[in-house]
Structures are given as structure tokens and as C-alpha cells.
Amino acid sequence: MIRFEQATKYARTKGIKKPIIEDASLTMNRGKSVGLLGRNGAGKSTLLRLIAGAIKLDKGRIIRRGKISWPLGFQGSFQGSMTGEQNVRFVARIYGVDTEQLIDYVEDFAELGPFFKAPVGTYSSGMKARLAFGLSMGVNFDYYLVDEITAVGDANFKKKCQAVFETKLKDSDLIMVSHSTGTIRTYCDCGVVLEKGKLTYYEDVEDAIRAHDKNMKEN
Amino acid sequence: MSYLFTHFRIVGALLVREMSTRFGSKPGGYIWALLDPAAHILLMTFIFRAIARAPALGTSFALFFATGYIAFQFYQAMTTYLNSAVRANKALLSYPNVAPIDTIVARFVLQIGTTTLVAFIVLGTIVATMRVETSLHWPAIFEAVAMACLCGLGVAMVNSVLFLKYPLYEQVFNIVNRPLFLISGVFFLPDSIPAPYHDLVLLNPLVHIIMGFRQGFYPEYRAIGLDMEYLYGFAFLTLFAGMLVFTFSSKTLRNE
Numbered sequence: 001m002i003r004f005e006q007a008t009k010y011a012r013t014k015g016i017k018k019p020i021i022e023d024a025s026l027t028m029n030r031g032k033s034v035g036l037l038g039r040n041g042a043g044k045s046t047l048l049r050l051i052a053g054a055i056k057l058d059k060g061r062i063i064r065r066g067k068i069s070w071p072l073g074f075q076g077s078f079q080g081s082m083t084g085e086q087n088v089r090f091v092a093r094i095y096g097v098d099t100e101q102l103i104d105y106v107e108d109f110a111e112l113g114p115f116f117k118a119p120v121g122t123y124s125s126g127m128k129a130r131l132a133f134g135l136s137m138g139v140n141f142d143y144y145l146v147d148e149i150t151a152v153g154d155a156n157f158k159k160k161c162q163a164v165f166e167t168k169l170k171d172s173d174l175i176m177v178s179h180s181t182g183t184i185r186t187y188c189d190c191g192v193v194l195e196k197g198k199l200t201y202y203e204d205v206e207d208a209i210r211a212h213d214k215n216m217k218e219n
Numbered sequence: 220m221s222y223l224f225t226h227f228r229i230v231g232a233l234l235v236r237e238m239s240t241r242f243g244s245k246p247g248g249y250i251w252a253l254l255d256p257a258a259h260i261l262l263m264t265f266i267f268r269a270i271a272r273a274p275a276l277g278t279s280f281a282l283f284f285a286t287g288y289i290a291f292q293f294y295q296a297m298t299t300y301l302n303s304a305v306r307a308n309k310a311l312l313s314y315p316n317v318a319p320i321d322t323i324v325a326r327f328v329l330q331i332g333t334t335t336l337v338a339f340i341v342l343g344t345i346v347a348t349m350r351v352e353t354s355l356h357w358p359a360i361f362e363a364v365a366m367a368c369l370c371g372l373g374v375a376m377v378n379s380v381l382f383l384k385y386p387l388y389e390q391v392f393n394i395v396n397r398p399l400f401l402i403s404g405v406f407f408l409p410d411s412i413p414a415p416y417h418d419l420v421l422l423n424p425l426v427h428i429i430m431g432f433r434q435g436f437y438p439e440y441r442a443i444g445l446d447m448e449y450l451y452g453f454a455f456l457t458l459f460a461g462m463l464v465f466t467f468s469s470k471t472l473r474n475e
Contacts, residue, residue, distance in 0.1 A: 049313075052313075052315050053315030054312065054313050054473070055470075055473055056473065070314055070315070071313075074313060076310040077314065079240055082236070086236075090235070093228060093229075093231065093235075094228070094232045094317060096225065
């Protein structure tokens with residue numbers, strides 16, 4: 001369960017103060033995948049980082065029950081001078097999961113071959129993305145945060161990702177940001193629309209998509 | 220309890236990461252973290268021994284200079300390394316369970332270990348090659364080192380926040396910090412400074428750290444003006460200020 005209680009967050013840049021969410025309260029229950037909808041620049045990604053706990057609210061609080069992932073495919077933590085293996089080991093340590101098990105899993109999944117033991121700085125962007133995706137899939141979470149699913153690798157690899165992802169979703173929920181209503185429809189049961197600092201929860205994802213479309217037409 | 224355990228685990232992970240990234244790309248890796256300052260001090264020591272005739276204390280110029288320089292480094296290397304701890308690990312703060320303080324603690328532990336090893340290498344070499352036998356007074360050494368590290372930690376915690384909030388302050392801090400090496404009594408004994416300036420020099424807590432540290436190596440050194448209460452006061456005050464600023468600026472530190 002993730003619950004917002006009178007949550008308020010402003011985005012501040014160079015004197016401009018813009019509300020992302022204002023006094024928002026809502027509950028997302030376990031067992032339902034949620035799609036976050038909203039116009040460009042509404043603050044969906046910020047909202048995702050708030051849920052992850054990577055940034056803090058200005059007012060109110062977020063109650064989290066269950067393990068929440070970092071954004072799927074996050075590569076920012078990769079240190080170029082460290083090998084793929086060392087980078088994986090670091091994440092295993094900070095999340096307290098079995099180091100060797102995670103290394104084995106990611107090595108097998110990412111299909112990097114000997115490059116797994118080479119510095120990440122020598123990787124192509126595709127290889128880095130495969131490492132990041134493998135890492136996300138290797139740690140078990142109750143909630144996976146997804147900021148725009150991006151396809152990784154060639155056709156075979158895509159198929160494999162899809163398969164793993166779907167098995168994960170049997171036990172875990174998604175909180176997903178996407179501009180493609182098609183993707184949201186595929187993966188999510190319910191929806192949240194972010195518009196002008198307001199969060200509205202819809203039990204049925206179709207209602208959320210309809211509300212979002214209406215917002216987009218109005219302006 | 221599990222909360223504390225998580226932090227220990229994360230600090231451990233960061234420690235390994237810092238060790239492998241700080242000098243990771245060069246052959247020899249972490250060894251350079253020791254060899255670099257050790258070689259620097261030994262070189263400086265031998266140059267000064269050639270220039271100066273007699274040290275202000277004892278008979279070995281090498282020991283006089285190295286004790287001053289290493290005591291100074293316990294503070295200086297600490298702040299320099301810790302000032303950028305949060306900034307250098309900014310990307311890792313995207314992992315919600317990595318807290319800014321973890322990056323500070325990891326670097327703090329690593330730097331204590333590094334400077335201690337450097338101290339053993341340099342002072343060990345000098346003491347072993349000296350003709351006169353030196354008797355060490357360990358409590359004084361430990362006390363001075365502990366104070367130096369705590370001052371360094373406190374100052375760096377304040378700086379971590381203020382550098383992010385006020386970039387101008389970083390420039391000012393660096394300018395003010397530069398002559399610190401010259402006025403902290405690495406080359407001279409504050410006891411020998413004439414009256415009006417004597418009190419002024421003693422305002423600098425680093426002077427007390429170096430005096431205290433030297434007392435551990437020179438049993439005959441009387442260290443006139445050494446005020447441990449002043450030093451303790453300064454160390455705990457900066458540490459307290461650091462913790463306060465750090466706690467109330469978690470947003471700045473996570474760079475929102």
C-alpha cells in the first residue's frame with residue numbers, strides 16, 4: 001500500500017515556484033498496477049521519485065508498505081571506471097540481497113559475455129541499458145516504478161525482457177508513467193491523473209484515460 | 220535496529236566503492252592513496268632538512284616537520300575529501316535508501332584509515348632511521364588525531380550544505396583555507412611567537428592540534444598555550460553545527 005496524506009510538493013527553479021501536487025491524499029492498494037497520466041511537464045516523473053523516496057515532500061507525508069524499486073532501467077549510478085560486475089555488487093550490497101546470486105542472475109540475463117568484467121565506461125548504450133534492466137529484474141520488489149518503458153536490445157532480447165517482466169508482475173505491482181495510453185492500458189488496472197497540482201484516482205484505468213484525454217482536449 | 224543495520228551495510232558498500240573508484244583506474248589502485256601523500260611528506264621533509272639548520276624542537280628536522288604536517292593532514296585531508304562527499308555521490312542518492320550522511324560516514328572512515336596508514340609509514344620510517352631513540356606518548360597522539368578528525372568532520376558537514384546553497388562561499392572558503400598550512404605551526408612553534416601575535420595564532424584550533432600531536436613525540440615539549448578545553452569546545456561545536464545544518468537541509472543535499 002502507498003498512501004499520500006495531504007502531500008504537497010513544489011518545483012522550484014530560479015525563483016519560479018510551481019506546484020507539482022497540492023494537498024493531495026490518495027491510497028494505492030497492493031495488487032493493483034497504477035498508471036500515472038498527465039500532460040507534459042505536469043510533474044509525473046517527480047511524482048515517481050517522490051513515491052520512491054528519492055526526494056522529499058514539502059508538506060504532508062507518504063506512507064509506504066512494501067519494497068519500492070528505483071526507476072526501472074536506472075543507469076545513473078553506474079560508475080564508468082568500475083566493471084559491470086562491481087556495479088551490480090554495489091547495488092546488491094545497498095539493497096542487502098545475496099551478492100553472488102544477483103551477479104549470476106544479471107550476468108546471465110544481460111548477455112554481456114566477457115564485457116561483464118570490463119569497465120562500464122567501455123559499454124555501448126545498448127549494453128548499459130541491458131545491464132540496467134537485468135539489475136532491475138534481479139532484485140525483487142513489491143512495487144516497480146517505471147518511467148516510460150523503453151525497449152532494450154534486439155528482437156530476441158526484447159522478447160526475453162517481456163517474458164521476465166510479465167512473471168514479475170504476478171507478485172509485484174507497477175507504478176507506471178507513460179505518454180502512450182496503449183502501454184498504460186496493457187499493464188495497469190487503475191489510473192491516477194495529475195492535472196494542475198491535483199491527483200485524481202480512478203478505479204478503472206479506462207476512466208483515467210478518458211479523463212486524461214478530456215484534459216488534453218480542453219487545452 | 221534494522222534501520223541502523225541498513226546504514227552500516229550501505230556505508231560498507233560505499234567504502235568499497237570509494238576505494239575502487241578513487242584510484243581504481245591506475246595500476247596499484249588504493250596503494251596510491253597511501254604512497255602519494257607519504258612520498259609528498261618525505262620529499263618535503265628532506266628538502267626542508269637541507270634548508271633549515273636545526274629544528275625548533277629535538278634534533279631531527281624530519282620528525283619536527285612530519286609531525287606537524289601529519290597532524291595538519293588529519294584535519295586538512297579530511298575536510299577536502301569530505302567537502303565533496305555528497306556532491307560526488309549525487310547519482311547514488313537516486314537510490315532512496317542511500318542517505319547523504321552515508322556518503323559522509325564512508326569517506327570519514329576511509330580517510331581516517333588512509334591518513335593513519337600514511338602516518339605509520341612516514342613517521343615509522345623517520346623514527347626507525349633516527350639515531351636518538353624516541354619515546355612515544357600515545358594518549359596525546361590519539362587525542363590530537365581524534366580532535367583533528369572531528370573538526371574536519373564538522374567543518375565538512377557544514378560545507379557540504381553551504382557549498383551547495385552558496386557557491387560563492389566555496390570560493391571564499393578556499394581562499395581563506397589556503398594559507399592555513401602556513402599559520403598553523405607546521406614549520407614553527409607557536410611558543411616562539413612574540414606577545415601580541417601569540418594570542419592571535421592560538422585562536423586557530425589547528426595550532427592546538429599540532430601542539431598536542433607533537434607532545435606525543437617530544438616528552439620534553441611543554442607546549443605553552445596549549446588549551447585542550449578550547450580544542451574540545453571547538454571540535455564539538457563544529458560537529459554539532461554540522462549535524463544541525465545537515466539534518467535541516469536534507470532537501471538541499473538531495474539536490475531538489
